Amino acid sequence: MSWSWLIILLATYPWLFAADLLSDWTAHWGFNVFISGAAIVVPCSRLRRWQAVLFSGCVGFLFEARRPIPDGTLALALIAIAIFLTSNKPLLRNAPRLLRASLIVNFTATTIWFCATAFTLGQLSFNPLGAFLPQLLLQLITSALVSLILFWPLSLIQNSAMDYMNTPPANETP
Amino acid sequence: MDKNRQGAKASYVAFFVFVALWILAPSFVRMGTREAFVEFQAPALHLVAKGRDLARFWELKSKSSEELAAASRDLARINAALELKVRTLEDIRQENIRLRELARYTAPREFLTIVARVASRDSSSWWHRIILRKGRSDGIRPGCPVVFSDRVIGKVSLVHLNTCEVDLVTSPNFRCTAYLEGDEQGRIVLVSGLPANSLGTARAKIAVIPTDYVAPAGQSAKVVTTGMGGVFPAGLTIGTLDSNIRTTQEGNFKEGTLQPSRNLFSLQEVSVLVPIHPAAGEILLEKRYEDFQ
Amino acid sequence: MRDLNDLKVLPSTRIERLRLILVFWIFSSGFIYVAAGLLVRQWLQSGDLKEQSDSQSRRIILKPPARGRIHDRNGYVLVDNRVRWSVKADLSELQPEFQTEYRKLLAAERARETGQIDREKIQDSARLNVLQRWLDKVWFVIDATSRNIKKNKIPVKSNPVDSPSERLVKIDDLRKHLRERRALPYTLVSDLAFPVADQSITTEEGVRAVARFVEQFPVDGPIRLDSDIIRTYPYGTLAAHVLGYVKDTDELPPNTLNDEKNELLQKLHYTGKKGAAGIEESYNEILCGLSGWELWTKTSAGYNKELLRKSDPTQGSFVVLSLDIEIQRAAEKALAQIKDSQGKVLPAAAVMLDVNTGEILALASQPTFNPNRLADRVTRTYFDEIETSGGWLNRAIQGLYPPGSTFKVITAIAGMRNKVIDWDDILECGPSYRVGGRDFPEHDPAGYGQVDLEKMLAVSCNVWNYQVGLGVGIEPLAAEARRFGLDTPLLQMPPSADNKNTTELPFPANRGLVVPDTAYKLRIGAGPWTGGDTANTAIGQGFLLTTPLHMACVAASVARGETRTTPTIIHDPGRDARHQGAESIGLNGLQLAALRSGLNRCVEEGTARSVMIPGLAFAAKTGTSEYFQKGQKAHLAWIIGYASADNPAVAFCVLVEGQLDTSTWGGKTAGPVARDMILAWAKKTPVSEVKPEVEEPAR
Structure with missing residues (x-):
């Protein structure tokens, strides 16, 4: 199904949006609930490459639309990750590997997003130890926790959406 | 397997071509994409905010009649007091009009007040913005001041069709002039937002405080707008001056931290003051400056 | 020894052993030299060296104080200090804009086909154009009182013929700046409150211009607002010969530091002002006040690290003149x-x-x-x-x-x-x-x-x-x-x-x-x-x-x-x-x-x-x-x-x-x-x- 990526995006969107709203709550303390990275892992395991790329790009843009990141940074980073994942499907062969991938991808995407934000706001130029690094560390821990906790329900939803769309399951054998 | 690998190579090439194209793409393409995604999210934001209002409505609806009776009694009292105040204010207004006519004084700025509800707060760290549920279609323009009763909330930075984003006073993109309470000479100081520290609350910096300024004893000095910059009306409270005032590196001035008014982060409703005649800053922001030339 | 020999790690031939002994002695003597040096440094010279290291790792920064006021006999302030707000352009941030403008001008020049193209000149005019555009915007905001906007009476584009000189970026100034102080921002308007030196505008108008710039000019971007203190003579030329004027100096007013003790320390200072004529000069000692100082440790790269002690500058005393x-x-x-x-x-x-x-x-x-x-x-x-x-x-x-x-x-x-x-x-x-x-x-x-x-x-x-x-x-x-x-x-x-x-x-x-x-x-x-x-x-x-x-x-x-x-x-x-x-x-x-x-x-x-x-x-x-x-x-x-x-x-x-x-x-x-x-x-x-x-x- 050529439109399955969009359907999965719509299925994923409430999660992204909920994370956004949750971030509103936590913005006061200066950290973000970031799951955009974790959200692309399961679709990457089953979708075809171009679909995964479109899906990841949209997830990235949805996150960065209202944020001070250089345009496209996160979206392009997610696309690059999606290309890598879809080319190395064995990495996503079973549940533990998917969880591992989700952790790593979310971690990487958080780092990219955070550094890009800091760069835009001119935070990198002064006092990296004072505000930047602790904040990054905090953010990374949060994102790892979030991807651990939310990965399972998210993957369930995405998988069921893909089952509904008759997307072939992931190729078990390399 | 081989086929997959080859495909991967091609995708990487395509990806880099796309990245290059994206970097070279004119800014309106990027802005357009960004706008598209903002508008994609707008209905969801509206929905959530409406939902919140609904929840509030049901919360109120579930109050017992005793509670309502007590509230209405209190309201009636407040109403009476306010009624009286309105009368006196009307007198003052008439007197004001009379004096203005006498002095042939033209009001420096006239505003349309647009009341807007807060849809959400923008959530990136260090970035202090709120999103309002009114936008271009309601006549809001970038650069308009946003206030809540007599307090400054911030300034509209971006306007979308049905939503707009407001830079709070603690945002690094916010800057205005102010007077400090207790400075009889009425010298202006500079208020500008600060990037927040990790886990710290948002703050703003007050710079160019004269070295001979002494804050009133026993209380934190109020920081109010000057009304000189043509954006904010005079006399609005921006916040209070933190007691910790230090001398700057050069020793020419002092600087301190602005404690924004407490409810800056829990606002439900604000007013956007849209000037009838746009200020120069708005013209610059809206990129209509070139038209002026 | 035999075990070691058995392991065949040590050389077996005579010549190899000799070599080994030689190497042993070379290393030993080297080691003894280092150890002895360390002992001498640690025990014998430690006092001196500590002092030296203190002086190398610390620095004093001297800051000029604000000068005292001068009053007339009835208390009117004849000479005061005021904040000067200036508008500066960050040249490094403008670099992309310079490049774009340069390419545009170059293309236009090529289209004209006038033979020899003077690239340097085009580079200059590209910078000039970009800065001039920003300066126009700054003036657009400074000038834009609500009344002017209502009447659509804001002059926006400066042209070299009939614009006053303060609204134009001067090519000579710019060239000089690029030659000598490229790393520093270029000053577009040196005094925002009194942009026109000859024209007498009231203080309030000046403050309004500053406030307009502060509140209306976009915060992000290459244009910055800067502030410092300068001497002001509220009545202009009045009693100028009596009052005198001030000029830049590197000799700051005295400070409370013990000079002998801090003789070795590196001292940095900001440029101060001293009286150059009239009362400003003759009463300089009274008006100048005390310089402030800060004692900093510094990093090996020369940045300030930690503030150890400091003393704020003290404003000079006032002088009351007999003038009415x-x-x-x-x-x-x-x-x-x-x-x-x-x-x-x-x-x-x-x-x-x-x-x-x-x-x-x-x-x-x-x-x-x-x-x-x-x-x-x-x-x-x-x-x-x-x-x-x-x-x-x-x-x-x-x-x-x-x-x-x-x-x-x-x-x-x-x-x-x-x-x-x-x-x-x-x-x-x-x-x-x-x-x-x-x-x-x-x-x-x-x-x-x-x-x-x-x-x-x-x-x-x-x-x-x-x-x-x-x-x-x-x-x-x-x-x-x-x-x-x-x-x-x-x-x-x-x-x-x-x-x-x-x-x-x-x-x-x-x-x-x-x-x-x-x-x-x-x-x-x-x-x-x-x-x-x-x-x-x-x-x-x-x-x-x-x-x-x-x-x-x-x-x-x-x-x-x-x-x-x-x-x-x-x-x-x-x-x-x-x-x-x-x-x-x-x-x-x-x-x-x-x-x-x-x-x-x-x-x-x-x-x-x-x-x-x-x-x-x-x-x-x-x-x-x-x-x-x-x-x-x-x-x-x-x-x-x-x-x-x-x-x-x-x-x-x-x-x-x-x-x-x-x-x-x-x-x-x-x-x-x-x-x-x-x-x-x-x-x-x-x-x-x-x-x-x-x-x-x-x-």
Whole structure:
């Protein structure tokens, strides 16, 4: 199904949006609930490459639309990750590997997003130890926790959406 | 397997071509994409905010009649007091009009007040913005001041069709002039937002405080707008001056931290003051400056 | 050992063992050297080294304090400090814009096909265009009052033809900046509140311009707002010669650091300001305050690491001048109205001082300068402008002129004290008087006939003075002039830090005062003294040279019936009215009364009658002397006197340097200035209440 990526995006969107709203709550303390990275892992395991790329790009843009990141940074980073994942499907062969991938991808995407934000706001130029690094560390821990906790329900939803769309399951054998 | 690998190579090439194209793409393409995604999210934001209002409505609806009776009694009292105040204010207004006519004084700025509800707060760290549920279609323009009763909330930075984003006073993109309470000479100081520290609350910096300024004893000095910059009306409270005032590196001035008014982060409703005649800053922001030339 | 050999790690052959031993010893000795060095460093030199490392790892940063204020006698602030807001462009952030503009210009140039393309020139104009666009935007915001916007009256695009210079980016400035300070931001508007140096805008308008920029100009982007403190002279040119101005210096005011202990430390400092003229210079020590300092440890890369100790800068003390801003303003306004036939202001000076205390109420000199324009970067053109107009010279103190007929007061006193003439003696005065075979003329060709002291002072009769002067002789006449202090420099003693109210100050010295006598003429090699020289001296001509301030002091002394007045520019409410070296004038009551009455008649019916003030009698003596200006004869207009006539409270002197083509007369030219000063004084002190005491300072 050529439109399955969009359907999965719509299925994923409430999660992204909920994370956004949750971030509103936590913005006061200066950290973000970031799951955009974790959200692309399961679709990457089953979708075809171009679909995964479109899906990841949209997830990235949805996150960065209202944020001070250089345009496209996160979206392009997610696309690059999606290309890598879809080319190395064995990495996503079973549940533990998917969880591992989700952790790593979310971690990487958080780092990219955070550094890009800091760069835009001119935070990198002064006092990296004072505000930047602790904040990054905090953010990374949060994102790892979030991807651990939310990965399972998210993957369930995405998988069921893909089952509904008759997307072939992931190729078990390399 | 081989086929997959080859495909991967091609995708990487395509990806880099796309990245290059994206970097070279004119800014309106990027802005357009960004706008598209903002508008994609707008209905969801509206929905959530409406939902919140609904929840509030049901919360109120579930109050017992005793509670309502007590509230209405209190309201009636407040109403009476306010009624009286309105009368006196009307007198003052008439007197004001009379004096203005006498002095042939033209009001420096006239505003349309647009009341807007807060849809959400923008959530990136260090970035202090709120999103309002009114936008271009309601006549809001970038650069308009946003206030809540007599307090400054911030300034509209971006306007979308049905939503707009407001830079709070603690945002690094916010800057205005102010007077400090207790400075009889009425010298202006500079208020500008600060990037927040990790886990710290948002703050703003007050710079160019004269070295001979002494804050009133026993209380934190109020920081109010000057009304000189043509954006904010005079006399609005921006916040209070933190007691910790230090001398700057050069020793020419002092600087301190602005404690924004407490409810800056829990606002439900604000007013956007849209000037009838746009200020120069708005013209610059809206990129209509070139038209002026 | 055997085990090791078994392992075959150690070399087995003899030659290899020798090598090993050699290497062993080389390494051992190296190690011993290092260890010994360490011991020496750690134990023996540790004290010295610690000190050295402290001094290398610490630095002191010195910060200039704000200078003290200068007030007038009523507490008005004559010199203050203010925040200066400037707009600067970050050149590195503008680099992409420069590039885009450069490519655009280059393409346009290529399209024109004009052969040789000067890339450097295009680069320059690209930068210029970009900066000019930003400057236009800055001005767009500064100019945009709501009224202007409503009327759509904002000039937006500057063009080189009719835009004022402050709205244009100057290519030479830009080139110089790029050459010398590329890493620093380029200043677009150096003073946002007063962007136009010549144009007088009110402080509030200036603040509004700043506020508009702050609130309306986009925060992000390459344009920054900067602020610092500069000296400001709220009244512009008013009393500029007295106040002086400030200039940049690397020598900061003293600080509280123990210099000996911190001798080794590296010291950095910001550029400070020091007084360059007038009170700013002479009271620099009092006004400058104490520099602040900070003791920092530094990183190996040279950045500041940790602040160990610090001391904030202390603002300098204030100085209260004896000037009265109203009188000063009246004097300067009146002086500015004296112009030659081409409408150029004439060089002139005016002084008014308190008769009793000697406190100077007004001290004006024209042409003048605006210290605000010198407080920061002084433009070469403005400096030259002042230079060519002669504006640096404080004519009231430094200007040396023959006093002309105003000197006749002293001739008369000398005559009476030397018993050559008495107050009621009448001399026959014809149209000229012959001395040594030469006719010395009267200024009225008809002559004045029978003239007594009073009439002489009223009509300024020359012949009377020739006769009296010759009768007295040059030595007693010169002695009389010296008795009135005409050879003594005034306002010369520098103040000291512990005695801030020392009354005199080292204004540029009024050196070159001349009270001539026979010895003087011989000394300058002009030959022996003649009777003609005496006659000339008697009417204030010849070799005599004095300053307007001296003549004002003479008027004050006469008003008090004394010989000396010590002028001062510092206000002190408790100042006693004793004057250094003053003695009684040495005339009897009748003589003094006649002298004063003659000065009164000068205003009532004499040479100063054109400036008579109805209802306010004052005493005056006018003078019109000749001097040589660039080898040509020109006239000087003088008037000295005191007010009021019956109850002298203020004394004054006005001098105007006439031009060749104008008719300059004491009463007509200098008189109005004196009148305006007296009126300004009288306005503050109603005549009925004129008392000899100083007014209570209203601070």
